[in-house]
Amino acid sequence: MHYLSLTWLSWMAGTVSVYWLAPREWRHWVLVAITIAFMAVHAPVSAVLLVGFTLISYYGTRTEMVSGWQAIAVSSVMVVILVIYKVAVSGVAGTIIENAVIPLGLSYYTFRCLHLVIERYKGAAPRTSFQECAQYLLFLPTIVVGPIHRYQEFCRDLRRHRWDFSMLTEGLERILYGYVKIAVLGNYLVSTKFVELIEDVPPESEGFRLYLLVVKNGLSIYFQFSGFSDVAIGFARLLGFKIIENFNWPYFQPNISAFWQCWHISLSAWCRNYIYDVVIATLRSPALGALATLTVIALWHEISPRYFVWGLYHGLGIVLWQQFQNVKQHFPKINSPVLKRFLYGLSVLLTVHFVWYSLVIVTQPTFLDVWHIYKTTLFFYL
Numbered sequence: 296m297h298y299l300s301l302t303w304l305s306w307m308a309g310t311v312s313v314y315w316l317a318p319r320e321w322r323h324w325v326l327v328a329i330t331i332a333f334m335a336v337h338a339p340v341s342a343v344l345l346v347g348f349t350l351i352s353y354y355g356t357r358t359e360m361v362s363g364w365q366a367i368a369v370s371s372v373m374v375v376i377l378v379i380y381k382v383a384v385s386g387v388a389g390t391i392i393e394n395a396v397i398p399l400g401l402s403y404y405t406f407r408c409l410h411l412v413i414e415r416y417k418g419a420a421p422r423t424s425f426q427e428c429a430q431y432l433l434f435l436p437t438i439v440v441g442p443i444h445r446y447q448e449f450c451r452d453l454r455r456h457r458w459d460f461s462m463l464t465e466g467l468e469r470i471l472y473g474y475v476k477i478a479v480l481g482n483y484l485v486s487t488k489f490v491e492l493i494e495d496v497p498p499e500s501e502g503f504r505l506y507l508l509v510v511k512n513g514l515s516i517y518f519q520f521s522g523f524s525d526v527a528i529g530f531a532r533l534l535g536f537k538i539i540e541n542f543n544w545p546y547f548q549p550n551i552s553a554f555w556q557c558w559h560i561s562l563s564a565w566c567r568n569y570i571y572d573v574v575i576a577t578l579r580s581p582a583l584g585a586l587a588t589l590t591v592i593a594l595w596h597e598i599s600p601r602y603f604v605w606g607l608y609h610g611l612g613i614v615l616w617q618q619f620q621n622v623k624q625h626f627p628k629i630n631s632p633v634l635k636r637f638l639y640g641l642s643v644l645l646t647v648h649f650v651w652y653s654l655v656i657v658t659q660p661t662f663l664d665v666w667h668i669y670k671t672t673l674f675f676y677l
Contacts, residue, residue, distance in 0.1 A: 330435040353428040356415040366416035436530035440523045442561035444538035466532030473525025481518030506672045513651035549642040551612040586610035605656045
């Protein structure tokens, strides 16, 4: 089911209409039913898993205090299922657009469940009713491609929920913004016109052609993925909910650490809270924290050697940035505004290329193809 299809637009329009026309006391249950129906139609296996995970999350944490063993047992069941599923589909052709519900839907859904379990264990979330648990986990706008919205904020909106015309207009505007990114910027300008430009590059300029393909892939992934997030955020607005932002101009950040604070924010924040902070508290090592965090982020996308290498690439990038921060204080202070702006622009340029070249690892079929692009565009003398 394509995000640009009339099918998805019909589901959104129908959901919003039925939702607001339903009696207030039944409104949120109507949304739960629509979510289950949507999954049952487009991904029956996922529908069973989503309902099962909801029951596990609720009944596994319904005590007043959630013990460590409870949290581990409940989380382990869901993580094992996620890992088995991802290993089974590893290497199967598909993209965010073509296979939005499977497997990515399960990845997002599992991390939302884990978020709820961990927050209950920490005591940061009160004992939840089955109604709030089901309504949080079976929330159609974020089922397909996220974001991984937070339980406490969702319940706050749930309790304050009311019709707000400004939220409706914001939602429509955000959905339009997302579709412009996907259809106009991503599909037409980058995937069509820019590709035509690349095809016109003469054969003797292979290095330049491959470099343009690197740029094309970087731009395409951003426009598509951030566009999907905009649609999901706008859809949630139409239903009266404000969910977490997922992108904040990541390609204009001056270093790799700032990039990861602005790219796929809901996932990176999740891993920072539950992976990085735990490693720091336990081992007191920011370097190991960064490596562990980016490894989890990588394997969350796909359990495969190429994504493991991609995660290691970014993890080492953050470690190098951390070490640079330690020695930076010994550098002479720069007072020239012109030089400051130049260095800032240079750092943005270096960061975005560091990210774009990482995408070569996960978009090429073999590591030999990755090396060919690296050596041809970066080490042309080899």
